[in-house]
Amino acid sequence: MQISPDQWILYEWRGLALNATVVFTWGVMALLVLISWAITARLSEGTRISRWQVMLEVVVETIRDQIADVGADRPARYLPFIGTLFLFIAASNLLAVVPGFRPPTGSLSTTVALAACVLVAVPLFAITERGLRGYLGSYVRPTVLMLPFNVIGEVSRTIALAIRLYGNVMSGTVIAGILISVAPFFFPVLMQLLGLLTGLIQAYIFAVLAMVYIASAARTRPAEAAGTPDDTETGD
Amino acid sequence: MDDYSLWIAAVSIVTAGLTIAIGSIGPALAEGRAASQALAAIAQQPDASNTITRTLFVSLAMIESTAIYCFVVSMILIFANPFTEIAAQAAGG
Numbered sequence: 001m002q003i004s005p006d007q008w009i010l011y012e013w014r015g016l017a018l019n020a021t022v023v024f025t026w027g028v029m030a031l032l033v034l035i036s037w038a039i040t041a042r043l044s045e046g047t048r049i050s051r052w053q054v055m056l057e058v059v060v061e062t063i064r065d066q067i068a069d070v071g072a073d074r075p076a077r078y079l080p081f082i083g084t085l086f087l088f089i090a091a092s093n094l095l096a097v098v099p100g101f102r103p104p105t106g107s108l109s110t111t112v113a114l115a116a117c118v119l120v121a122v123p124l125f126a127i128t129e130r131g132l133r134g135y136l137g138s139y140v141r142p143t144v145l146m147l148p149f150n151v152i153g154e155v156s157r158t159i160a161l162a163i164r165l166y167g168n169v170m171s172g173t174v175i176a177g178i179l180i181s182v183a184p185f186f187f188p189v190l191m192q193l194l195g196l197l198t199g200l201i202q203a204y205i206f207a208v209l210a211m212v213y214i215a216s217a218a219r220t221r222p223a224e225a226a227g228t229p230d231d232t233e234t235g236d
Numbered sequence: 237m238d239d240y241s242l243w244i245a246a247v248s249i250v251t252a253g254l255t256i257a258i259g260s261i262g263p264a265l266a267e268g269r270a271a272s273q274a275l276a277a278i279a280q281q282p283d284a285s286n287t288i289t290r291t292l293f294v295s296l297a298m299i300e301s302t303a304i305y306c307f308v309v310s311m312i313l314i315f316a317n318p319f320t321e322i323a324a325q326a327a328g329g
Contacts, residue, residue: 003315069290160301167304174311205297 003174005102006109025104028092059087063207070211071219078214081121085114086207093169093199097192103199106169108162115162118210119154126217138217161209168202240323248317252310259306266299 002008008020039052063083067075089105096103104110126135139150172195179188274292278285 003311069287163308164297164301164304167301167308170311171304171307201293201297205294208294 003170004107005104006107008102020102021104021107021110024092024102025110028088028095028104031095032087032091066208067211070208071215072211078125078211081117082207082211082214085117085210086203089114089165089206090200090203093203094196096169096172096195096199102173103169105165106173108166111162111166114165114206115158118161118213119158121210122154122213122217125214129218135217157213161206165202165206168198172198238323238327240327241320244317244319244323248313248320252313255306255310255313256303259309260303263299263303266302267296270295270299 005020005024009017010020010023011018036056039050039056042050043053044050060079060083063086064075064079067078067082072078092103092105095101105114123135126138130138140147172191176188176191176195179191270292274288277288281288
């Protein structure tokens with residue numbers, strides 16, 4: 001049994017193997033780009049709004065509200081990154097019901113790449129928000145003794161982010177494969193339905209956790225903001 | 237199939253079963269506890285149910301990832317065990 005789409009080689013040219021992960025990743029990306037391009041090419045501000053534009057507005061609004069709920073001051077700043085993560089993971093998980101499609105998120109390479117994006121994005125957002133000194137200072141807070149634990153925590157949560165998504169999507173595929181060989185027709189369909197729910201929740205979790213990491217690194221601590229008198233955002 | 241590969245396969249299968257069996261006890265208890273607390277909180281303050289539900293989903297996924305790690309380890313033991321290849325090379329060469 002192939003537990004990863006990495007092992008499924010679709011095309012090979014002089015030792016350069018093109019595996020299913022790469023092909024389906026580009027497929028999902030092309031699908032997302034085509035849909036967004038087709039909708040945004042005919043945007044209207046009047047009273048006659050196409051139903052596709054309504055759908056896109058609902059998606060973008062919901063993602064922005066969720067980012068604001070997590071605690072970011074300016075959601076529009078994080079919307080492109082978090083929204084892209086969510087839409088890509090959700091699209092590739094939901095397309096798992098299409099026959100012949102293997103979700104690229106079921107491969108450890110894809111999820112590690114996505115988690116590495118989060119690992120890089122956290123210091124980028126934090127430094128632009130608080131400055132280099134403020135970001136590096138958060139590592140030695142409350143004492144210098146916490147420095148190794150903060151660094152380990154940074155790395156281990158990235159690994160956890162990658163393995164969580166990979167394990168959830170991969171387990172869906174493996175369980176469906178086992179059930180097809182044991183009890184065909186009915187049970188695999190139920191597991192596929194459960195897999196749709198799990199896939200959507202996992203996409204949500206990934207995006208929310210990325211946002212939580214970014215928000216906690218980019219938020220100004222109350223001690224630093226003590227000089228500003230009417231600052232209500234820095235509580236908790 | 238020589239002796240060493242057989243032993244490695246047997247130990248891997250038993251360990252994979254033990255991994256997922258023991259490793260799912262903790263997350264199962266924790267998820268039940270988290271869900272019951274969330275239900276009690278929603279019953280007490282129905283207005284805050286949106287926030288509670290969202291936090292519940294996030295924390296359930298984080299708790300569940302412990303079980304998922306065990307699942308990944310047992311899958312590696314069964315389908316992608318690195319030691320079977322080493323044993324096969326040692327037997328062959």
